[in-house]
Amino acid sequence: MNRKILKLMLGGLFMLALGLGAAWAVEPDEQLDDPVLEERARDISRQLRCVVCQNQSIDESTAPLARDLRLIIRERLVAGDSNKKVVTFVVDRYGDFVLLRPPFQGDTYVLWFGPFIIFLIGGGLIFYYFRKVLKAVPDQDPSSPAKKGKRGS
Amino acid sequence: MKRLGFYLPIAIFAGVVIYLAVGLTLDPHKLPSTLIDKPAPEFDLPPIEGFEQGLSSQDLKGEVSLINIWGSWCVSCIIEHPVLMEIKKNNIVPIYGIDWKDPPGEGAVWLKKEGNPYTLIGDDAAGRVAIDFGVTGAPETFIIDKEGRIRYKYIGPITPEVWNEIIFPVVEELRK
Structure with missing residues (x-):
């Protein structure tokens, strides 16, 4: 058990030394x-x-x-x-x-705007898909037992 | 419409895969040079030990030439050395050497042992001229046109294939 702690401490010291070297x-x-x-x-x-x-x-x-x-x-x-x-x-x-x-200029627009465009497309698709799903389920009272079982048919 | 909804994501995914397959296998160390088509930087380097003449940017004008960045410490410079010697032997194109960050005298010792492929050599002990050329490592080779402009940069050792397929064709083209 003690050896394990010693090993951990040595490892920590080593990492610290590495970090200091880099700094x-x-x-x-x-x-x-x-x-x-x-x-x-x-x-x-x-x-x-x-x-x-x-x-x-x-x-x-x-x-x-x-x-x-x-x-x-x-x-x-x-x-x-x-x-x-x-x-x-x-x-x-x-x-x-x-x-x-990276500088903000013509050839880096894709880099800067890309993530937002992908986010918008993805968000739009999710919204579109769920709107369809939500519409597909008719309004219902979830507590009403009569309509149970009809779902998914 | 349903078809599109099925195929479009696959098409986009395929596009991303191709883009990454190309992009991620490029060697990031092969930086495009910002100096292409620009005049070679002004410099005036002293000779290395045992030589009388150094190398200056004035020497680059009038003829298509190569500038080769090397050093006695540079391991892969040995790989391209036979190719450079062959170019020198057959008098194909002058090669100007920039001895990059060598301890005093070591460049000359190396050339004595391996043979000297260079028309002129400049001693860039401080490495400042190499930085003006945007050098990231040795060996690097620049092709200079008659007006002294940098027209091509090759990073890495010039193997016979690189010489035949890349560098020599560019030299020929610039001579026209």
């Missing part, structure tokens, strides 16, 4: 002295996809390319670029795919 991909030597700029840099890197690992942002990724991009972001911020300009710099090179939040 601190940004290495101390990358960080800017100015806390405001550094926070902006973190904010930008959380929005950008790492093109090597793809399901991580460059803020979380330990890939060398992600590190290079984090350094570039900081350089450009120090040089006085706005957040938007820095993001555009990366998008110009790697495309809209690097934006973890």
Whole structure:
């Protein structure tokens, strides 16, 4: 029993270590002295996809390319670029795919509106179907025993 | 009307299946390049150790050429290396190499051992030029037209099949 608890605790510690590792991909030597700029840099890197690992942002990724991009972001911020300009710099090179939040534009309308359209179609079909079913059952008093058994015929 | 109610959902479902069957089997690492038909980014790279001339964007003008991103650390670069050597041997098209993020000297050592398929090589130790090219990994190969514009990007090693079926036809087309 004790061993089981020990195992659980070790497992928990391991998971914690993994989590911490992921949260601190940004290495101390990358960080800017100015806390405001550094926070902006973190904010930008959380929005950008790492093109090597793809399901991580460059803020979380330990890939060398992600590190290079984090350094570039900081350089450009120090040089006085706005957040938007820095993001555009990366998008110009790697495309809209690097934006973890897809932009709202012509070729992404299906992505943004699709779920609502499918919801409307599905909802409409359900409504249509049930209206027919409800209509098919004649008005009746559920407590009246006389009409029992006639249903479904 | 009843028929439609039966077949329409099946048709929609079939559509979704086909869409996903294609979409989910695409390799997400093969990102389309945003630089296609745009001039190659401006750069001026120093030579790697033991070479006299580096590589700059000016060298790309005047002739159809390939830019190959590689590194001595890059495992799949070995796979395409014989193909590149063959291109060099037969003088088919100049290949410009960008030595991406190599520790000093290692690129030159690798070329000495494996052979040098490149007309000119630039040393991109910091990896900045590769980022300007939107590189996600090595090897990557860009086809540059006479005006120095990027016309095609291939991600991954150039096997003989890739050369014969994809890259060489594009080079031929651009020469016209």
